[in-house]
Amino acid sequence: MSIKCEVKSVEPLACNTYRILLQPEEKIEFKAGQYLLAVMGESDKRPFSIASSPCRDGELELHIGAAEHNPYAIEVVETMKAAMQDGRQFEIEAPHGEAWVREDSDKPLLMIAGGTGFSYVRSILDNCLSRGVTQPIFVYWGGRDLCQLYAHEELQALAGKHSNLTYVPVVESAPEGWQGKTGNVLEAVNEDFVSLSAYDIYLCGRFEMAGAAREQFTAEKGAERERMFADAFAFI
Template identity: 85%
Template sequence: MSIQCEVKSVTPLACNTYRILLTPSQPVAFKAGQYLLAVMGEKDKRPFSIASSPCREGELELHIGAAEHNAYAMEVVEAMKAALENGGTVTVEAPHGDAWIRDDSDKPLLLIAGGTGFSYVRSILDNCLSRGVSQPIFVYWGGRDLCQLYAHDELQALAAAHTNLTYVPVVESAPADWQGKVGNVLEAVSDDFVSLSAYDIYLCGRFEMAGAAREQFSAEKGAVRERMFADAFSFI
């Protein structure tokens, strides 16, 4: 469905990441974990996870990592800024994606994100917390450095407020006083879990990361492939 959206705000977060708030001209019925397409042209439609939960009516939130060398994302941010400054609108198509939260399952949840793939995890996490789910939720978020984990403090606060939520940050390059894990986020998961056979697993990151997770976790940790969800699986 094609939808016109007013750009409510474009806010820099950290490490060339922007939070964009959109007000759609009509209600958007989507499931936590789905994505939208930012329409840049008739044949140019660019996917971004919806970071907000469906329970936030009347607003769509995006997190876009747009370093200067990443023209694909930076052009979208610039288009959003232009619409904000000029009082114009942007066009999106939504919803898309099959890796939405299966809310009829009571299995413990493992949510894995790389970089701005956290926007996908954020929608699912917000949805689960707002519904008051009681099963354990593990969030593993990996980045090159702490700067990339732009919601680190927020997640620490959420984990402190919800006894069933465990947040594990993983960085490749750590400051001297870093108390968390260092290295690859998939390796961190493998180190922490003897078996993943009982878990629903949701992940978002680069295609190669998603593919490696599916093969590694199913072969080495007993993960059930049918209970692993990522939009990347539709393309690899």
């Protein structure tokens, strides 16, 4: 569905990552974990995960990593900034994606994100916590450094508040005094779980990360292929 939105805010989070709030002119029905297309032109529509949960007030939140070497994303951020400043609406198409949270499942959840792939995880996590799910939830978030984990303190607070939530940050380059895990986020999961056969697994990151996770976890950890969810799977 194509819909016009007011760009309410474009704010930097950290490390070339921006938080964008959109107010659609009409309510969009979507499921936690789906994405939208930012319409840059008739044949130029760019996908971004919806970071907000359907249980919220109708605003759509995006987290866009827009480093200078990534014109694909920075062009969208700049276009949205210009629309906000000029009072123009921005067109999106939504909802899209099949990797939404399966609310009818009572399996424990493992969510794995790389970089701004956390926006996908954030929508599902917010939805699960707001519904009061009681099964264990594990969130593994990987980044090059701590700066990329822009919601680190928020997740620590949530894990402190919800006894069924475990948050595991993983950085490639650790700051001095870092007490968390270092290296690759998939390696961290491999180290921590003997078996993944009982889990629903939700992934968002680079295509190669999603593909590697599916192959590793099904071959080495007993994960059920049909209980692994990532929109990247439709393209690899």
